[in-house]
Ligand SMILES: Nc1ncnc2c1ncn2[C@@H]1O[C@H](COP(=O)(O)OP(=O)(O)OP(=O)(O)O)[C@@H](O)[C@H]1O
């Protein structure tokens with residue numbers, strides 16, 4: 507398989523009759539944490555969603571593994587999300603009524619995991635600081651714990667692409683440091699990690715950053 511790589515050309519997004527995103531080309535390398543930074547409203551989340559194929563830009567294209575995704579069919583994108591990508595958005599994609607275990611596997615199967623998978627799961631839950639919490643319902647967890655469930659899922663599936671939107675926002679310093687460390691772990695395992703953030707500690711932990719400027723603002 508190719509090394510994971512995200513390449514985007516200059517992207518423009520128009521939404522609600524306005525330009526909401528205007529960026530230069532960017533490259534996210536495997537093993538790196540790439541920060542999308544800039545003022546509120548500058549388009550960080552919009553760009554993250556474009557790079558994660560959740561949104562299609564009005565102009566420009568996103569290449570994944572060297573393939574132009576513009577031509578990808580819905581089924582190819584679904585396969586990408588299922589097998590290769592993981593999203594760490596607060597509350598995003600977690601099923602509140604499912605347990606930590608079910609959410610990490612993203613499956614409500616009742617079957618116990620195989621011995622190998624069980625060992626990997628135990629290790630992952632330990633890494634994210636949720637050991638012993640695998641049967642807790644996600645709806646009963648704190649914001650930081652939910653973030654860590656999302657990261658556990660990304661680590662369990664060895665996601666080659668990890669997208670995180672403000673993963674450290676509204677966390678206390680300990681949880682913030684934990685989340686940053688876990689994103690680094692994912693990068694060290696070879697993932698392309700993209701993070702939209704305005705948190706100074708998170709920014710300092712990035713290998714590269716792209717600063718977005720609100721389209722139409724005087725500093726553009
Ligand atoms: N679906 C949409 N329809 C119309 N406008 C949108 C839509 N989604 C986002 N926008 C606008 O696009 C601009 C960029 O939004 P975006 O959420 O990407 O900013 P951001 O940099 O992530 O901001 P924040 O730091 O506050 O999260 C904003 O002006 C927002 O109002």
Ligand SMILES: [Mg+2]
Pocket residue numbers: 550551552671702
């Ligand atoms: Mg945002």
